[in-house]
Amino acid sequence: MARVGGGRLAGMVTAVAKKTEKPLVRLRTRGAGEALLLSEVLAFRRRLMQWYEEHARVLPWRGVSDPYRTWVSEIMLQQTRVAAVIEHYHAFLAKFPTLVSLSLAPEASVLAAWSGLGYYRRARMLHKAAQFIVRELGGVLPGNSIDLKTLPGIGEYTGAAIASISFGESIAVVDGNVERVLLRVTGRPYVSTAAGKKFVHEQAQALVPKKKLSVGVNAAGDHNQAMMELGATVCLPKGPLCGACPVYGLCETKGEHGSAPRTMQRSLPASYLLSLRKRGTVTEVLLSRRSAEVSLMAGMLELPPLPETVVAGREPLLRLRHAITNTNYYVQVFAARGLKDKKMLQAVLAEPEQLEWVRTSRLASHPLTGLARKSLQRLDVMEVRKVRMEGIERALAVEVSPAAFEDGLELDDY
DNA sequence: GAACCGTGGAA
DNA sequence: TTTCCAAGGTT
Numbered sequence: 001m002a003r004v005g006g007g008r009l010a011g012m013v014t015a016v017a018k019k020t021e022k023p024l025v026r027l028r029t030r031g032a033g034e035a036l037l038l039s040e041v042l043a044f045r046r047r048l049m050q051w052y053e054e055h056a057r058v059l060p061w062r063g064v065s066d067p068y069r070t071w072v073s074e075i076m077l078q079q080t081r082v083a084a085v086i087e088h089y090h091a092f093l094a095k096f097p098t099l100v101s102l103s104l105a106p107e108a109s110v111l112a113a114w115s116g117l118g119y120y121r122r123a124r125m126l127h128k129a130a131q132f133i134v135r136e137l138g139g140v141l142p143g144n145s146i147d148l149k150t151l152p153g154i155g156e157y158t159g160a161a162i163a164s165i166s167f168g169e170s171i172a173v174v175d176g177n178v179e180r181v182l183l184r185v186t187g188r189p190y191v192s193t194a195a196g197k198k199f200v201h202e203q204a205q206a207l208v209p210k211k212k213l214s215v216g217v218n219a220a221g222d223h224n225q226a227m228m229e230l231g232a233t234v235c236l237p238k239g240p241l242c243g244a245c246p247v248y249g250l251c252e253t254k255g256e257h258g259s260a261p262r263t264m265q266r267s268l269p270a271s272y273l274l275s276l277r278k279r280g281t282v283t284e285v286l287l288s289r290r291s292a293e294v295s296l297m298a299g300m301l302e303l304p305p306l307p308e309t310v311v312a313g314r315e316p317l318l319r320l321r322h323a324i325t326n327t328n329y330y331v332q333v334f335a336a337r338g339l340k341d342k343k344m345l346q347a348v349l350a351e352p353e354q355l356e357w358v359r360t361s362r363l364a365s366h367p368l369t370g371l372a373r374k375s376l377q378r379l380d381v382m383e384v385r386k387v388r389m390e391g392i393e394r395a396l397a398v399e400v401s402p403a404a405f406e407d408g409l410e411l412d413d414y
Numbered sequence: 415g416a417a418c419c420g421t422g423g424a425a
Numbered sequence: 426t427t428t429c430c431a432a433g434g435t436t
Binding site: 192 | 415416418419420421422423425
Binding site for chain 1: 427428430431433435
């Protein structure tokens with residue numbers, strides 16, 4: 001790794017030094033932290049694309065021709081793992097197959113389809129943008145990065161991604177993958193400044209093919225996806241697989257690089273109530289709607305939260321971990337049981353008007369928080385409920401007595 | 415420019 | 426159990 005003289009041979013060298021004299025032509029080298037040379041750019045592109053053709057993962061949004069679908073995939077992929085997106089991508093597009101259908105949908109149904117993906121503002125902005133496009137742009141997604149960026153939820157990265165992938169525009173995407181690859185290849189240390197960002201963008205742009213090579217071949221779009229693919233599958237944040245890297249020979253660091261400091265995580269307990277009731281053949285679950293004012297998951301539905309003081313010493317139905325930003329929540333879900341739980345039921349941290357009963361068969365159409373969705377599925381209240389539902393109902397639903405809610409919770413005809 | 419916005423799988 | 430962090434954008 002250590003190099004003397006601060007440079008690595010780059011490109012072809014034709015001049016030969018005479019014996020006791022200086023070279024006729026100085027060897028062209030690139031020092032740590034410097035930009036790629038032109039000869040390296042061409043080699044980088046070629047090696048990257050050859051690798052990509054062989055190793056590209058098959059992903060649902062690869063090879064789609066509908067810009068709307070590319071748009072949806074790019075919004076979903078923001079700060080979100082591929083595996084999580086795959087779980088939602090098909091269902092979302094089955095529910096909203098076209099830009100127009102999305103624009104006509106109620107926001108709650110869009111959020112319901114987004115449940116579990118997180119960053120719900122993305123779904124709201126996607127929805128808003130679709131409505132704007134239908135209302136103002138004739139229902140056609142803008143065809144270049146400049147105009148795309150005027151839409152809510154589409155910034156620097158996403159504008160470039162859609163423009164290059166859908167329309168072949170020669171503009172570089174810079175996501176976390178691309179940044180990491182370029183910092184390692186050039187050996188420039190990470191700095192969180194505008195200058196640092198500028199360097200990475202310039203490098204990225206220098207590498208993007210200028211034009212489409214031919215009809216049916218999207219050089220820029222494929223190149224951008226290849227850069228991200230390299231970062232995602234080879235140039236990993238920790239333990240990069242340098243042995244499999246197509247541009248290892250062009251890389252300054254061979255995997256070493258600094259990264260941005262991150263904020264410390266903390267752990268907190270959190271408790272929720274599971275309360276079920278049966279009305280004829282219909283089973284309902286009590287949910288609490290988060291205020292429209294809160295910044296986190298505004299207006300979405302969750303299990304009624306309980307204070308830690310009231311659950312002390314009780315045995316939960318379910319324990320799970322749930323991470324929200326920098327906090328690991330160690331979550332417990334409790335069932336209401338009998339009269340002595342009047343205390344627990346009254347302790348629910350929600351106003352009566354926030355509470356609502358939702359038919360378990362219709363949970364998927366409500367904007368549940370990820371935690372509520374996960375808990376309800378884990379408890380077999382949501383989705384698979386044929387087999388174990390009876391046991392759950394006997395244990396839980398029957399125990400919710402009207403007396404427990406006499407403080408205005410309005411359980412009409414339980 | 416910094417803070418904020420969700421999630422879950424892997425190590 | 427705790428840490429890490431992913432195809433970012435908005436305010």
